[in-house]
Amino acid sequence: MTFDIQMTAKKASAAKHQIASLSNAKRKNLLTLIGNNLIAATPAILEANRLDIDHAKSSGLSAAMLDRLLLDESAIKNIADAVFQIAAQPDFLGAISHMQPQPSGIQVGKMRIPLGVIAMIYESRPNVTIDAAVLCLKSGNAVILRGGKEAQHSNQALAQVLKTSLNSLQLSEDIVTVIPIADREVMATMLTLSESIDLVIPRGGEGLINYVTANSRIPVIQHFKGVCHLYVDKAAQLDKALAILENGKTQRTGVCNALETLLVHESIAAAFLPLAAKMFESKSVVVHACAKSLTYFKDATPATDSDWHAEYLALEIAVRIVNDAEHAFEHIREYASGHTEVIVTEDFSLAQRFMREIDSSVVMVNASSRFSDGGELGLGAEIGISTSKLHAYGPMGAESLTTEKFVVIGDGSVRE
Amino acid sequence: MTFDIQMTAKKASAAKHQIASLSNAKRKNLLTLIGNNLIAATPAILEANRLDIDHAKSSGLSAAMLDRLLLDESAIKNIADAVFQIAAQPDFLGAISHMQPQPSGIQVGKMRIPLGVIAMIYESRPNVTIDAAVLCLKSGNAVILRGGKEAQHSNQALAQVLKTSLNSLQLSEDIVTVIPIADREVMATMLTLSESIDLVIPRGGEGLINYVTANSRIPVIQHFKGVCHLYVDKAAQLDKALAILENGKTQRTGVCNALETLLVHESIAAAFLPLAAKMFESKSVVVHACAKSLTYFKDATPATDSDWHAEYLALEIAVRIVNDAEHAFEHIREYASGHTEVIVTEDFSLAQRFMREIDSSVVMVNASSRFSDGGELGLGAEIGISTSKLHAYGPMGAESLTTEKFVVIGDGSVRE
Structure with missing residues (x-):
């Protein structure tokens, strides 16, 4: 034919x-x-x-x-x-x-x-x-x-x-x-x-x-790819952060708006990571952790550069403790795929900066990456997602x- | 180096x-x-x-x-x-x-x-x-x-x-x-x-x-290219049409928003083309005319298909008598370069149709193609002109x- x-x-x-x-x-x-x-x-x-x-x-x-x-x-x-x-x-x-x-x-x-x-x-x-x-x-x-x-x-x-x-x-x-x-x-x-x-x-x-x-x-x-990041800031409310982490990583794993990397501010790590570890364990999420965060998880493997690039599309996540918000911004600029990035914080000015300065197609404050979808964003049906900026973005x-x-x-x- | x-x-x-x-x-x-x-x-x-x-x-x-x-x-x-x-x-x-x-x-x-x-x-x-x-x-x-x-x-x-x-x-x-x-x-x-x-x-x-x-x-x-068309409709006011024709073709010739083709409704050709011919002569505009319009011009050469495609960028123009507005639309759809097209008419509904249906980046009613420029359109300075529709048009x-x-x-x- x-x-x-x-x-x-x-x-x-x-x-x-x-x-x-x-x-x-x-x-x-x-x-x-x-x-x-x-x-x-x-x-x-x-x-x-x-x-x-x-x-x-x-x-x-x-x-x-x-x-x-x-x-x-x-x-x-x-x-x-x-x-x-x-x-x-x-x-x-x-x-x-x-x-x-x-x-x-x-x-x-x-x-x-x-x-x-x-x-x-x-x-x-x-x-x-x-x-x-x-x-x-x-x-x-x-x-x-x-x-x-x-x-x-x-x-x-x-x-x-x-x-x-x-x-x-x-x-x-x-x-x-x-x-x-x-x-x-x-x-x-x-x-x-x-x-x-x-x-x-x-x-x-x-x-x-x-x-x-x-x-x-x-x-x-x-x-x-959709390598979506969640940054849990030192001014985050932990219950909001945990709900957004669980929803983003575990609700559906094979989708491009699932979370792939968790960044946590150093000064809140000791309070937040044990909660995250417990949730990951109960949901069987495999963890690839940076050197500083490794001890918070039972069976975590050390994260390598390829983990920061990874779109797992599975019950797997990369975890990194960052020194401060600036460090989180740098990580996201380096590894993001232009899809969706989330900050959880109550710091108003930092939230504004995140929305302004992170240039992925969808930037979120205190909301799950899973909302990054034509229907949820109010577009009606979706013909596709653009992760390059020309003509359409997101x-x-x-x-x-x-x-x-x-x-x-x-x-x-x-x-x- | x-x-x-x-x-x-x-x-x-x-x-x-x-x-x-x-x-x-x-x-x-x-x-x-x-x-x-x-x-x-x-x-x-x-x-x-x-x-x-x-x-x-x-x-x-x-x-x-x-x-x-x-x-x-x-x-x-x-x-x-x-x-x-x-x-x-x-x-x-x-x-x-x-x-x-x-x-x-x-x-x-x-x-x-x-x-x-x-x-x-x-x-x-x-x-x-x-x-x-x-x-x-x-x-x-x-x-x-x-x-x-x-x-x-x-x-x-x-x-x-x-x-x-x-x-x-x-x-x-x-x-x-x-x-x-x-x-x-x-x-x-x-x-x-x-x-x-x-x-x-x-x-x-x-x-x-x-x-x-x-x-x-x-x-x-x-x-x-900028192959810009002027369509003079049967409901055109001739003084407006003539002014727009002269401005579009002769004010500056080496620019992409200059007129290259004149289309004239059959029933107004006998009234309009003698005026156009006189203006062309006084400005030394070379005419490539269709078979029907050839007799209106002293030294015109017969237009061929390549004239309908031509971006002369010179004191030269292609002229065609069309049967009706539909015929003009068809000609423009076939030969336009996506730059600028002009209709001169007092017919309100036809003007609306022209604006809606002609899909060049700039469509004009009763205005000179020479306005097709970032400054004149209110954009301030111009970084370029797009004649394809993705991301930017015009x-x-x-x-x-x-x-x-x-x-x-x-x-x-x-x-x-």
Whole structure:
């Protein structure tokens, strides 16, 4: 099977103005229709998913991956509910901000517009197919989706729902494409099509993201590691610190907003670390401790430089006693991945400094790193997380898939 | 001569938090000091500039390039005045927008922060050295400047002013580097340093921009051509249309916001094109006309597809009669470069549609394309123009060199 990605991208680019210039009301109709059509197509989607699951089992896919791949009636209902939620969110396209008269007499404002055509590369998770497509449509973009090969049949069934919905509103099918094959060459070619595609969002392992960054002529949203820090200051309330530590490290471990490193102010270490050690023991958290803190933990191993860099994604944590807040700032500047950092303190001025000076995408005072998520931050659904600063930084909602252009109003105005 | 760009970039990255966390008041002091020190250093700068001019003359540089290279006392005063103006502009770093309580009880806002380290690659224009450095400092960024080789001595004298100013406020010299050699290899290496450098802004010919885009591992602000369109609608007032046409095409021709293509509605062509032809003749504008409009002009040549793509940067224009507004929209969608497009019309609803549906970075109603410039649009000084939609779109002021991070405030808050 071959697939003409050049033609697909060209068609998407030719169709993008249809979705971009749709009124917000019609766009809402489209999304609602997609939700309804999804539920109506449940039998067909489950049949396609059954094929994927059978293939996956016979090729020995891990239980965790099977779990992500599997759909049932309630999973489809959940996907549709997410679509209805996105449809109900406030619109932002066409919003004009800052309309200001200038000394020359012209008026200048900025209008929010879609980016154009967005390419998503992601794992074998069928729910992402709909989520990503709907977030792109909400923000007025055309979209090209390239999911993992294990989900191919499911994805094509979902693509059919998207195309049917576009069709019945007289919109071009080219606005959404789900690439039918997970071919490396097709992806490599896609990454060169900067004339038609405006943005690439890769989701998956570091290898994929490095590959896309190295080979793309199109701008890429990068999401590398989440090495999240908690700094417990000398002015911390210990109960708050302990709750935030437990929640951040143990509520869910395989996620990028889990805590990986605990920094504790020297003068509070003797009071706080025994509490932390007890909690770690009860939750079976493996500790990698600096020389100064080693004695607080029963079975801790000495932390090395690689522990400060580690994204464990497991019940494991690195612990370091720091001399003072300045030392904690230095550690975070050196080792943070740009994701989320937390301070626990009652020192108002220090909290202000932390929020101002730590330049990760999410900085928190007295709150758990687990809140670092599009939904919890009030963005609605999340299309990805950016840990590089260009265009978007941190969790990205639909509005991150837009930009602003200048609009100028004159009355026959010319420049002197 | 060799130059260690890796070390330079690392040092800039290590020093960036100094300029990022400076208070707005101190940052203003720094900029004012740079302006004063520039004026005080006038004799040294002129001496260095004399060396560049002597070299340039003996190597046969064009008069236009010599003109851009040459400094005199009043040119230095103008550069300093621009610095004082940037210093006086409102500050935006640390501004928090949208602080909102969330259902979980946490408060979430967004804070404006610098990008980090910015690399500028530009022509042999000494004034850009100061302009770019000061815009980066205003926005809290460290900066690495790589100017054209013809301006090397002037640039080093200007670099000395910047370093002296940083020094006298106890700030690291590493915050600003002017690379002392214009070596292609140094630039090629620089473009791979994505761990230390956050953004590259190339200014110059299409060749340079293509080279940088193809070779950079760092995000790039792209400024390709300015193929600006004027559409004179059937509901246009002819005097406004004529004034905007003359201003756009003839006020300055070598600039990216000059008009390159005139589209005229069929039903107004017989009334408008004779006026346009007369103006073109009086200003010696060469016309490339479509088959339908050819007869309106004395010495016009027939327009080909390459004329619709052309950025003449000269007293030359392409003219096309379109069937209706839809036809004009189609032409612009096909040939526009993402820079600036103008409609002249009194039709309110059509003007609204034009503003909404044309997705160039600047869309104008009844105003000259020549207003498409950072100063005229109210941005203050301009660091560049982006014709791609990621991160920034259109003329970029200092604020375009920033991003927003999330700030979260809790009270021991954890996720359920």
